[in-house]
Amino acid sequence: MASMPPVARKVPHELAEHGDVRVDCYYWLRDYSRSDPAVLAHLRAENDYTAALMSDVKHIEDEIFAEIRGRIKEDDTDVPVRRGQYYYYERTLSGKEYVQHCRRLVPTDGHITVFDAMPVGLDAPDEHIVLDENVKSEGHDYYSIGAFKVSPSGRLVAYGEDTNGDEAYTLYVIDAESGEYVGQPLKGVTSDIEWAGDDYLVYITMDSLHRPDKVCELSFLLLHEMCPGSCSRGL
Structure with a gap:
């Protein structure tokens, strides 16, 4: 007792x-x-x-x-979604706690139709792992990605990372092909991020009480050279 x-x-x-x-x-x-x-x-x-x-x-x-x-199928992929010239999807692996964010090139330039299906098999374009949460989570007792956004051109990926469970995210931007970081991370933001075209990333900061505070933007007018973020307006 x-x-x-x-x-x-x-x-x-x-x-x-x-x-x-x-x-x-x-x-x-x-x-x-x-x-x-x-x-x-x-x-x-x-x-x-x-x-x-x-x-x-x-x-x-x-x-x-x-x-x-x-009852869970551990080796699985979710339904691919076509955006631009790629199919995007998440993959889970047996024995792993986190997902892989993957994409596969669309083999033709045809228009999107209701009959679209991602090709698989030996003749299909190679799968590319954009981000592996299992790798990123190494060394952390807690790990969560609250947002994963691909730029319209497919060149950049922005994601919010939480490593202690307080839902105050650190925002990273990476090159979708190489995985290399673009610019410096931004700490203390929410999981609400969105691309405004390829040139700007919109995000929301948090105040000392972890409340959404201001809507801000980052400029990517020069690819791979992150211009200083400028706060666009307060909520």
Whole structure:
């Protein structure tokens, strides 16, 4: 039987806003860095308590998880989507936690029709892995890509990366063929990004409370030379 659950200590913290003062006794648990020893110790104590409390049904949990995983086709691809001269799709691999973002060249310049189908087999154009999340996730306890956007020409790819679970993304731009980084990463943005043609990438910054803050843009008028980002307007 598990012991008593851990109880977070109360540390009064005053928050003043618009002439009003309120006291938050658990403000000390706010830790965006995920590195405060006291916060981590309390979370570990809660996890240990939960594990002890649920230990009698752990075997059932394992059986259910194994059954769910057994019903999943791990080696799979989603439905390809044609954009410009490429088919884009995601691939999952057996035993891997993350996806590969792939593309395959359209063999002809024909117009898109409802009968379009990505060619496969020996005569099909080679598959190109644009981004492998399994490789990018190495060395991280947590990894998530919140956005993956290909420029209209297919030359550049912008993606938002979160490595600690706070949904404050770091924005990267890479060359779609070589995978080389273009310019410097931008930290503290949301997962809402969009290309405005090939020349501009629109993104949203976050304030100190992780709220969407300003709509900004990056210029790519000179390919592979990222001009300084300029904030276009505030929300």
